[in-house]
Amino acid sequence: MSSQPMQQATAEAGGRTPVGTLNVVDPHPLNWLYITWNTMEEPVRTDERGHMVGAVMEESRWVDERTIEIIVRRGIRFQDGEECNAHSVKRAFEEMQRWRAPHPPGSNLNIHPETMAEIVDDYKLRINFPELEGLVLGKMRGMHIPSTRFWEEIGFGYKKLGTGEGHW
Amino acid sequence: MRAEPFACTWLDTRQDRTDRVVLTANTDHWNKERGPRLERVVFRNDIPPSEALDLVCDTESEVDILTEISPADAERVQNSEHARLYAIDAMRVILGIINHGVEDAPVGDARTRRALNMAVDRDGLVREGFGGYAYPAAGVTPPYAVGGLSNLEPYPHDPDEAKRLLQEAGWPEGRALRLATLADLEGVANMFAEDLRNSLGIEVDVSVIPNEELLAAQHVLVEKVMPLPFDVLVFAWIDLTSDAPAAFMHGELYGETGPFRAGPPIERFEELMSEFATEVDAGRQGELSAEIDRFVYDEALSVFLVYPQALYAVNRHVNFVGYATTFELAETEVSEEHWSRKNGS
Numbered sequence: 001m002s003s004q005p006m007q008q009a010t011a012e013a014g015g016r017t018p019v020g021t022l023n024v025v026d027p028h029p030l031n032w033l034y035i036t037w038n039t040m041e042e043p044v045r046t047d048e049r050g051h052m053v054g055a056v057m058e059e060s061r062w063v064d065e066r067t068i069e070i071i072v073r074r075g076i077r078f079q080d081g082e083e084c085n086a087h088s089v090k091r092a093f094e095e096m097q098r099w100r101a102p103h104p105p106g107s108n109l110n111i112h113p114e115t116m117a118e119i120v121d122d123y124k125l126r127i128n129f130p131e132l133e134g135l136v137l138g139k140m141r142g143m144h145i146p147s148t149r150f151w152e153e154i155g156f157g158y159k160k161l162g163t164g165e166g167h168w
Numbered sequence: 169m170r171a172e173p174f175a176c177t178w179l180d181t182r183q184d185r186t187d188r189v190v191l192t193a194n195t196d197h198w199n200k201e202r203g204p205r206l207e208r209v210v211f212r213n214d215i216p217p218s219e220a221l222d223l224v225c226d227t228e229s230e231v232d233i234l235t236e237i238s239p240a241d242a243e244r245v246q247n248s249e250h251a252r253l254y255a256i257d258a259m260r261v262i263l264g265i266i267n268h269g270v271e272d273a274p275v276g277d278a279r280t281r282r283a284l285n286m287a288v289d290r291d292g293l294v295r296e297g298f299g300g301y302a303y304p305a306a307g308v309t310p311p312y313a314v315g316g317l318s319n320l321e322p323y324p325h326d327p328d329e330a331k332r333l334l335q336e337a338g339w340p341e342g343r344a345l346r347l348a349t350l351a352d353l354e355g356v357a358n359m360f361a362e363d364l365r366n367s368l369g370i371e372v373d374v375s376v377i378p379n380e381e382l383l384a385a386q387h388v389l390v391e392k393v394m395p396l397p398f399d400v401l402v403f404a405w406i407d408l409t410s411d412a413p414a415a416f417m418h419g420e421l422y423g424e425t426g427p428f429r430a431g432p433p434i435e436r437f438e439e440l441m442s443e444f445a446t447e448v449d450a451g452r453q454g455e456l457s458a459e460i461d462r463f464v465y466d467e468a469l470s471v472f473l474v475y476p477q478a479l480y481a482v483n484r485h486v487n488f489v490g491y492a493t494t495f496e497l498a499e500t501e502v503s504e505e506h507w508s509r510k511n512g513s
Contacts, residue, residue: 016200016205017195018193018195018203018204018205018206018207019205019206019207019501019502019508019509020206020207020208020501020502020506020508020509021206021207021208021209021210021508022206022208022209022210022232022233022486022497022500022502022508023210023212023229023230023231023232023233024209024210024211024212024231024232024233024234024235024497025211025212025213025215025217025220025224025231025233025234025235026211026233026234026235026236026495027217027235027236028235028236028495030406031185031211031495033494034494034495034496035189035191035211037494037496038191038209038495038496038497038498039191045496046408046409046410046491046492046493046494047491048489048490048491048492048499049312049410049492050259050313050407050409050410050411050491050492050493051409051410051411052409052411055199062448065448073198075198076198077196077198079194079196105408105416106390106420106427107425107427108415108416108419108420108423108425108426108427109416131446132445132446132448133445133446134444134445134446134447134448134453135412135415135444135445138408138409138411138412138415138416141408141409142408
């Protein structure tokens with residue numbers, strides 16, 4: 001299978017110091033999603049023109065027609081200091097798969113319930129699909145990757161509502 | 169894959185926003201080239217949009233960015249003392265969802281669908297309804313997206329041909345067309361209805377779905393058990409990326425598992441989507457996405473209206489980076505003249 005490297009966003013050492021405060025009024029009904037994308041890690045994100053760019057996922061390739069291998073970028077830490085690695089991605093995937101319809105925009109973002117994620121090493125995992133799934137990278141726009149503490153204390157609707165259905 | 173697509177557990181159950189949501193910069197973020205460049209972002213849910221418009225235009229320090237500016241307010245922002253208008257080409261479309269399952273009129277007939285498309289004066293809609301801040305729509309995919317067909321022209325505004333096609337399809341004498349809309353698209357719907365009346369010579373009954381009935385209307389549309397109370401629904405949709413619009417736009421609108429499909433599944437569309445959904449090469453996916461949009465356009469599966477731009481009012485000391493598919497602020501920064509830097513906030 002051919003390699004499918006994502007567009008790279010390079011991390012440079014010694015960046016700028018954040019300054020200033022911005023007050024925003026955003027009445028858009030997807031404000032909850034925008035805040036999530038502003039604060040959480042994810043496998044992929046989009047650039048200003050909407051093209052997918054690798055985020056936690058440094059690179060991906062199809063090992064065979066039903067298995068995608070994900071290389072996790074090194075050096076990522078969550079806000080609470082925990083390292084983000086392949087185990088974080090696997091945990092996020094499995095949490096998402098617990099629900100019938102986790103995504104508020106609808107179930108067409110669902111990944112087949114028999115899909116399995118396996119760890120290869122601390123920065124590499126493979127996702128095995130029971131059937132061909134060419135749209136998985138786009139679907140990963142809905143797969144957020146928080147730290148262990150988030151899963152244990154808050155979750156997507158877990159603590160407040162007792163369910164993750166429709167609250168990813 | 170069957171994932172109980174019509175189990176509407178994902179429909180919004182309406183939760184109130186907290187008054188303020190404060191985001192603080194993660195200075196340990198790995199992508200330092202990108203950001204964050206702001207120390208703090210405060211989402212002010214305690215200010216109504218109408219009041220926020222006054223604040224961003226006429227004052228400083230209360231509101232720096234107001235999203236979802238109406239085209240009717242664009243000039244005010246541009247002429248204001250403190251704000252500038254940003255117009256972003258966005259992955260958005262406004263169209264008329266055609267109910268292909270209507271039984272007492274040939275709403276789903278291909279001739280009717282093309283007639284409806286030819287009845288619309290899109291240039292007038294862009295000019296009068298959007299102040300120029302939109303593009304006339306051809307298919308579903310904006311031309312600036314991957315898979316967007318730059319050579320796809322919007323259906324011509326041709327009232328004579330539209331009327332001829334509608335008559336050929338056998339539109340019943342005296343039968344009014346039922347046009348439904350959400351409250352925030354009422355203006356668009358009224359302009360669309362006027363075009364239909366003038367071009368086709370038929371009555372058009374416009375019904376506005378009030379916000380308090382929105383959830384019930386969503387259930388009817390998505391679950392496909394109860395009959396739909398419209399012939400055409402004016403509808404706004406988006407995409408989360410611009411790389412393969414057919415996945416989140418066309419699939420949702422026309423697919424067998426699409427929540428917004430109004431009528432029976434379409435065999436040829438399903439064939440195309442199946443090929444698209446199982447293609448792992450990004451380049452070939454883009455080609456297939458374009459082919460799907462071409463099919464949808466040729467068959468006039470919807471009434472394609474406009475691709476609206478996303479409009480923002482932004483304080484003049486903010487260097488805003490707008491996104492086509494989201495609202496993210498990692499690259500946005502404030503100049504030294506910004507109130508929060510002058511005050512040391």
